[in-house]
Amino acid sequence: EEKELVLLDFWVSPFGQRCRIAMAEKGLEFEYREEDLGNKSDLLLRSNPVHRKIPVLLHAGRPVSESLVILQYLDDAFPGTPHLLPPANSGDADAAYARATARFWADYVDKKLYDCGSRLWRLKGEPQAAAGREMAEILRTLEAELGDREFFGGGGGGRLGFVDVALVPFTAWFYSYERCGGFSVEEVAPRLAAWARRCGRIDSVAKHLPSPEKVYDFVGVLKKKYGVE
């Protein structure tokens, strides 16, 4: 019979990986269902008719869409599991501010990384070099936010928090960004590179992120599909 939690996903999606890592961090079992985005299942189209995108989390049959919404839903629906956002402690201004800060930076990742990364592999010549400079700036901005902390705020206690889970899937794309953008993350943002390695040693991350080489191969497939040589 169907599991309580079912995730409609696509193997290389950083958005889907956010959900897999979050449920692994929370110790929540789930059924993984791979979608063919070129031939979407009726279940996906029924579950997310508005965007027709993965990931979609089905909880007892009820669909939740948008990866950052799913992460917050998991905190709310499974309060006994390790939290991603700092607990609300209703009325506690510091807790509210920590939650707002975490949401701001997860939103920053959504607004900046995916779009700039896509331009990195779609463009050539000077436009691609410009996207490379933009990506370096984005990584420097994230590194400045991290500061000398082990993880981004939110999880506390040496655990992955909301921003860490939102960002860490993109570390599997760093190698592709470097190859397309002509920069080195180690040079541009050494402490962010160290954070990426630190996260990569955590079971839930190691288990759910594809290798940088596999992502780079996939970028090659995308280039061919979009006629970018």
Ligand SMILES: N[C@@H](CCC(=O)N[C@@H](CSO)C(=O)NCC(=O)O)C(=O)O
């Ligand atoms: N804001 C959303 C983005 C999901 C998304 O882009 N999903 C892609 C695959 S991963 O890049 C998707 O499902 N695309 C549908 C399609 O390509 O038709 C989220 O955070 O969940």
